[in-house]
Amino acid sequence: MDEPGAPHAMKVINRTAINALFDAIANKGYELVGPVVRDQTIVYDTLSTADDLPIGWTDDQTGGTYRLRKRDDEALFGYVLGPHSWKKYLYPPRTLIWKGSRASRGFDIESAPRETKKYAFIGVRPCELHAILVQDDVFLRGKYVDSLYRSQRRQVLLVAVNCGQAGGTCFCTSMNTGPRAERGFDLALTEIIDGKKHAFTIETGTERGKEILDSVSCAEATEADESAAAAAVANAAKQMDDTFDTTDIKALFYDSYEHPRWDDVEKRCLTCANCTMVCPTCFCSAVEDITDVTGEHVERWRQWDSCFTTDFSYIVGGSIRQSARSRYRQWITHKLATWIDQFGTSGCVGCGRCITWCPVAIDIREETRALRAVRPTGETNVGKT
DSSP, rough: OOOBBOOOOOOEGGGGHHHHHHHHHHHOOOOEEEEEETEEEEEEOOOSGGGGGGGTTTHHHHHEEEEEEEEEEEESOOOOSSOOOTTHHHHHHHEEEEEEEEOSSSSSEEEOOOOOEEEEEEEEOHHHHEEEEEEEHHHHHSSSOOHHHHHTTTTTEEEOOOOSOTTTTTHHHTTTTTTTOOOSSSSEEEEEEEEEEEEEEEEBHHHHHHHHHHHHHEOOOOOOHOOOOOOOHHHHHHOOOOOOOTTTTTHHHHHTTTTTTTHHHHHHHHOHHHHHHHHHSSSEEEEEEEEOTTEEEEEEHHEEETSSSSSSGTTTTEEEOOOEEEHHHHHIIIIIIIIHHHHHHSOOOOOOOOTTOTTOOOOOOHHHHHHHOOOSSSSSOOOOO
């Protein structure tokens, strides 16, 4: 990971030159990964050229609803977010840890090869950029470092795209994570579409990003270019719900452990785990051992899990969170409160995916507001389980 360097002057390239930027990145040995349209959603996959991007597509999102529709222009990044997050590359859903074969005495164990790729993530939204930084805190800081995550993270180039529009479930302004990227990127683009003009302003966040941009023919951004980029970001901010109050939010959840709202949530929550699967910061996992039918070969795999499954909280005697009430409370309290104690930041970046992809449209913002509306008084629940 390249540390942020000194700020550099903003550059500008036109739409036709975006492939030159992609080529410059690819020439450094990076595999380009970015948004593509598939199965009526926008997902992340390998890119060959800018023509693979979701040109002219946008997404309409509300609680429990996601739809693609055509725009009236040829924007490359005119969508918001799909169900995929970048963690599927940095922290894959399923990873081989080791494998073994029966020997004369016991098993011979062989560690899985640490295969990593040089990825260039194209189109990282500011909230997702923050999500990557949040997972950096989880996996790279403190006493225990995840070597699998670290080896892949070091190989990634981050090309952010500032938001020009917001989705119906976005609330990054409330979480101070967008809609403009402030840090953590190598390059940051802002798409400008104004009449016949279609261009991108580009900022560099690291020396690695500057080196790539220096190899591309581009001009200094004019005052008009910078104003247009700022206006695009301001437009996204205006479209967003910024009424989500995070004041004293940790204490709010600690004081609401027995709040009657959890009973209301239990009637609606399907414990399907969609919210944790699409969340860009959730990191719960399980370990599974697999043997073949002969008993001669064994493998250990790490795979994504969710605090919404009964097995996740299983200890001797059974699961300690058998009800939907307790599992939803665990998830949202961790995301907005105990995460702060663990890692010094919120586990929520305001991307809104958990709202969009919840089949029954449970809204993390609305549940928090309900706790505030009838806030219990008395003893705090800090430290209780």
